[in-house]
Amino acid sequence: MYRQIVILTGAGISAESGLRTFRDQDGLWEEHKIEDVATPEGYARDPELVDRFYNTRWSQLHGGDVEPNQGHNALVRLEREFDGELLIVTQNIDDLHERAGSHRLLHMHGELSKGRCPRSRQTFLLKDPFGPEHTCTCCIPAQRLRPHVVWFGEMPIGLDRIQHALDTCDLFIAIGTSGTVYPAAGFVDTANHHGAQTVEVNLVEADRHSQFQYHLQGKASDIVPRLVDQILSGNVIKDNIG
Ligand code: BJW
Secondary structure, eight states, X not given: OOSEEEEEEOHHHHHTTTOOXXXXXXXXXXXSOHHHHSSHHHHXXXXXXXXXXXXXXXXXXXXXXXXXXXXXXXXXXXHHHOOSEEEEEEOXXXXXXXXHTOOSEEETTEEEEEEEOTTTOOXXXXXXXXXXXOBOSSSSSOOBOEEEEOOTTSOOTTHHHHHHHHHHOSEEEEESOOSOSTTGGGHHHHHHHTTOEEEEEESSOOOTTOOOSEEEESOHHXXXXXXXXXXXXXXXXXXXXX
């Protein structure tokens, strides 16, 4: 039925793995000011504070208690069994899609497990939490690595590839994202414009101004496996699945 699928994931897909979202109750933005920890200006003012913010999240991700959930796993099944084109675009910087086994994946807001040279933009895998001792090997003098994440005011990663996939997809699914951060929040408009079917999976009710044609309300770990069954069985997605 479908030939080209783009899936956008947000913090909600990792929530059931124990990682906090940003804007929900108890979300990360309740304890941190966005302008302090998610802007280049905040990093320039106080890099240690920003390093600590990401180190806490790095330690949780690598602490042994966090694992992919049924939502991530279902997307791996889709990748293995779907005959057409698939691209998973994640706004998440965790590596739970990779740990589950996804390959056709693009981290548009960066990766928690990497540091980046601010001069050459080369990335380096981080085997331990951040600190001033993490420097690049590409420049002389060596540069202090910064978190490989996209902050407000910075250009997201892979936009050309994403744009091409959106222009040609016939199904666009957004999972566990509040749709408040651009350009990701505008992907649904692009997909609609090109005639794709657009589906949203979220724990909460659809927004009154939602641009999605279908809204599936519930936990990602519950809805996504059923959505994948539906796609793989060749059926068109409807409001009511499973
Ligand atoms: C569940 C669930 C469960 C819970 N099951 N669901 C004015 C107007 C328009 C735009 C702008 C503007 N002023 C500035 C801008 C641009 C700005 C922007 O969008 N600002 C808005 C705040 C207005 N954007 C940028 O600056 C971006 N760059 C940019 O625009 O470059 C220029 C450009 C120009 C032209 C074209 C293209 C580009 C960069 C944005 C960078 C965002 N970075 C962050 C931090 C990354 C590192 C980190 O992780 O710390 O990315 S911010 C943060 O928000 C993070 C996330 O990826 C992102 C999105 O959050 P997400 O994933 O949606 O999480 P939540 O918490 O918001 O939502 C969770 C959802 O899950 C909720 O809906 C729950 O209900 C649901 N949920 N449990 C299913 N179990």
